Amino acid sequence: MLFPTISFAVFFAVVFPLTWALNSRNTCKKWFLVAASYFFYAFWSVGYTLILFASSVFNFALALALDSLPDGGARRALFWLAVAGNLALLGYFKYYNFFVAQTMNVMMSLGLPLNLAFIEVALPIAISFLTFHALSYIIDVYHRRLKATRSLVDILLYISFFPHLIAGPIVRAKAFLEQTVRISSPYDVRLGLSVFLITGGLFKKVIVANYLSTDFVDGVFRSPGDFSRLDLLFGMYAYAIQIYCDFSAYTDIAIGVANLLGYRFPENFNQPYRATGVQDFWRRWHITLSSWLRDYLYIPLGGSRGGRLATWRNILITMGLGGLWHGASLNFVFWGLLHGMALVVERMFGLHAPAEGTTKPQAAADSLPRLRGRVGEGARGALAWFVTFHFVCLTWIFFRSPSLEATQTYFSTLAWGDTGWSTTMTPLVAAMLVIGAATQMVPNRWFEALEAWYDRASLPFQVALTFAVIFLIVVAAPGGVPPFIYFQF
C-alpha cells in the first residue's frame, strides 16, 4: 500500500478517527495502531508480518534481560547476541547472495573455483529500517541511555508503526517510546504543517519524481551509450532531483501522517543540495540515517578520538557500511566509500564544519584558508556549493547504475563519448528539473509563513485549498505510481 494511492486514503480515513476515539485508552489505542500497521505491512506480504512480530518480541525480551543484568561479561554477551540476531536477519535476507557471489568471484580469481548455493527468497520490504529501529533500542538499553520497556505493545508499535515502517524516517527508540507512554494531545496536531508535508510530498513524488524517472532518467541509465553527452549530464542532474523528490516525499508524508495521529517524527531532509561541503550534505540528507550511523557506528568505532589516521579509518568504515546498507551491490559500497573519502579530504584540508551540530551553509566555506582574502565571501560559498553539488551528483551515478560496468559506460560516454550534444529531454522533464531545483532554493521561512497563513484561514478555505492542490496533482498525474526508491533498501 503506497502513500499516494486511494487504498492508503481509505486506510487512513478509517485509522484516523479510530485512533483518536481510542486516545483516552492508551493501551487499546496502541494495540489498534499495531493491528493497523500489520495490516498495512500485510499488503506486501502476509508471511513477512511474522518476521516483524518475531523481531519485535526478540528485541523486547533481550532488552528486558539486558536491563536486569548487572554490567559484566554476561550482559555484554547478551548484547552481542541481540546485535548479531538483528544483523543475521538482515544479512540472511539482504546480503547472503551478495557475499556468496563475491566469495565465488574472489576464489575464482585465485584459481580456486568454488560452487556455493544461492538462496531464492524475496527481500522482505522494510527489513533495513526495521533493523535500524531495533538496534537503536537495543544499543540504547545496553548503554543505559534508555530503560527497557515492560510493555510489549510499545515495542511492537515502535518497530511496526506504519508511517515510518517502510522507509523511515528512522525514529530513535527513546524519542518514540516517550510518546507512547502518554496520551496524545489533540493540540500536538499541527494541521498546517501536516497538510503541507503531505500535499508537498504527493507533488514531489507523483509529479516531479515520476515524470523525471519515466520520461528521462530510466532510459538514460538503462543504456547510457545510446544517449548524447548532454543527455547524460542532464540525466545525472535529473536523477539527483528525482531521488530527492522521491525519498523526501516519503518521509514528508510519513511525518505529516504520524502528526495527524498525534506522534512526532524527526526531520529527515533540509534542502541537501544547498550544502557547501560533503559533511554539510550529510547533515541535510537523510538526517536520521546519518545521525544514526554517527551515533551507533562512527562514535563506537572511536570517532575522532584516536588521532587522524584512526578518524579517517572510522569515517571510511562508517560510510562504506552506510553504502552497503543501501543495497547488496559493489556500486553502493563505492558510492559510500567515495563519500567517505570526500569527508576524509575535507578533514585533511580543514574544510569540514568545525563543530558537531553546525549546519550553517557557510560553515565549510568559512574554513577555506587558501581562498580567504582572495575572493569574496559569496564567491567562496558559490565555489564550495558548486564543487559539493557536482561531487554528490557524480556519485549518484554509482548509486543509480545497475552495475559497475554500467557506471563505467556512463562516465566514459559522459567524458569522452562521441554521441554529440543534442538532448532528448522534453519540455515536461525540463519543467520538472526546474521545479525540483526550486525546492532547494525556497527559504524555509516561506514554508513556515505559508503554514501559519493556512492555520489562520477559515475551515472552508482550508478544505478548498487542500482539495484544490490534490486535485491539480491528480489532473497532472501519470497513470500509475511506481514504488518509492527507498522501498528496496
Next chain:
Amino acid sequence: MSLSDPDHIAPMPGKAQRYPLGAAAAVLYGTLILLALTVPRGLVNWSRDLDPGMRQTVMLDVALAVQSAARTLGLDRPYEAGRDLFLKATGKTED
C-alpha cells in the same frame, strides 16, 4: 532547521488550531469527498482493481453510483477538461 540531536525532537512550528481534530477531520474527509465527486473515475478504476468478491461488488456499485451522480451534475467536467488540457500540452496519452 536541522536536527543535531535526534533524541530530542524540536517542537513543530505552526499555530495550534482551536479544534485541531475537528479541523483535521474536516480537511481529511472534505478533501476525500470532493475528490471522489470530481474525479469519480479514479474511484471506479480503484474498485475494479480490488480482489473479486463481495467487497469489490459493493465498492464498485458505490463508485459507479458516485460517478453517475457526478456526471449528471457535471462535477467531473473540470477534471476531464483539465486532464485533456494537460495531455494535449504535454503530448502524453492516457495509460
